[in-house]
Amino acid sequence: MSPDSTHDSSGHATSRGDATADAPDAGGTRDGGNVVLRGTDLCKTYGGSLPFTAATEVLDGVNVELYGGQITGIVGANGSGKSTLLKILAGIDSADSGTVERIGDVGWCPQSSRLYERLTVRETFELFGTGHGLDDDAIEDRMHDIADRLDFVSDLDTLVEDLSGGNRQKVNLGVSLVHEPDVLLLDEPYTGFDWETYLAFWELTDDLKASGTGIAIVSHLLRKRDRFDRVYELEDGTLREAERDE
Numbered sequence: 273m274s275p276d277s278t279h280d281s282s283g284h285a286t287s288r289g290d291a292t293a294d295a296p297d298a299g300g301t302r303d304g305g306n307v308v309l310r311g312t313d314l315c316k317t318y319g320g321s322l323p324f325t326a327a328t329e330v331l332d333g334v335n336v337e338l339y340g341g342q343i344t345g346i347v348g349a350n351g352s353g354k355s356t357l358l359k360i361l362a363g364i365d366s367a368d369s370g371t372v373e374r375i376g377d378v379g380w381c382p383q384s385s386r387l388y389e390r391l392t393v394r395e396t397f398e399l400f401g402t403g404h405g406l407d408d409d410a411i412e413d414r415m416h417d418i419a420d421r422l423d424f425v426s427d428l429d430t431l432v433e434d435l436s437g438g439n440r441q442k443v444n445l446g447v448s449l450v451h452e453p454d455v456l457l458l459d460e461p462y463t464g465f466d467w468e469t470y471l472a473f474w475e476l477t478d479d480l481k482a483s484g485t486g487i488a489i490v491s492h493l494l495r496k497r498d499r500f501d502r503v504y505e506l507e508d509g510t511l512r513e514a515e516r517d518e
């Protein structure tokens with residue numbers, strides 16, 4: 273894992289001191305896991321600056337910590353702001369205020385795939401792998417490992433536009449893992465998966481967890497809470513940690 277880096281909500285580096293001064297257990301651990309990502313006092317409101325447009329306050333002082341070697345669930349109703357929060361944590365979008373500290377590399381799997389229709393799956397991995405600074409051999413190894421585990425080896429030379437919805441989601445997930453990130457942010461990652469792939473997904477995430485990766489899974493519905501080390505609920509713009517048996 274790379275040394276601590278601190279970023280503001282837009283993903284730009286900031287000084288660590290001020291950002292963490294009031295955070296509980298700054299740089300700390302919990303249940304054996306080190307903090308790998310921390311969002312502090314995140315606020316986000318969409319729109320409202322143009323005439324006749326209503327402002328939508330989505331996040332109103334969200335605090336969240338993700339730990340290495342743990343799987344965190346973030347649950348909430350449709351439209352409660354889960355994707356917005358994940359994008360801010362990933363550095364894809366910026367908060368209006370608040371800070372995000374990221375410790376190590378982040379992988380982000382968006383709810384809607386960001387794949388190019390005219391590339392094959394293999395070319396897609398080459399594109400994302402190269403973007404993360406991997407060499408050809410490393411990309412090939414990672415691609416085969418992920419394709420094997422999620423069962424899409426036979427689709428490596430298929431164009432993205434010809435993939436089924438479930439296989440497209442496998443590739444969408446797969447490219448977020450290609451650089452072996454320290455923190456993995458997954459937005460509704462198993463949508464469209466068949467049962468076998470759903471089980472393969474959990475085997476994969478459990479292995480990543482065992483190797484120390486900090487994982488956040490966003491979903492409007494968490495089917496089995498005991499798969500998660502902790503669960504947060506997003507409601508009315510704030511995040512609350514749910515009790516184990518809730």
Ligand SMILES: Nc1ncnc2c1ncn2[C@@H]1O[C@H](COP(=O)(O)OP(=O)(O)OP(=O)(O)O)[C@@H](O)[C@H]1O
Binds near residue numbers: 318348353354356
């Ligand atoms: N770019 C945007 N511009 C304006 N409003 C937005 C934008 N993105 C999201 N919203 C609004 O912000 C609110 C939260 O959206 P978001 O997608 O974060 O919720 P969600 O909890 O992920 O929803 P779902 O479970 O349906 O995927 C919604 O009211 C949505 O319409």
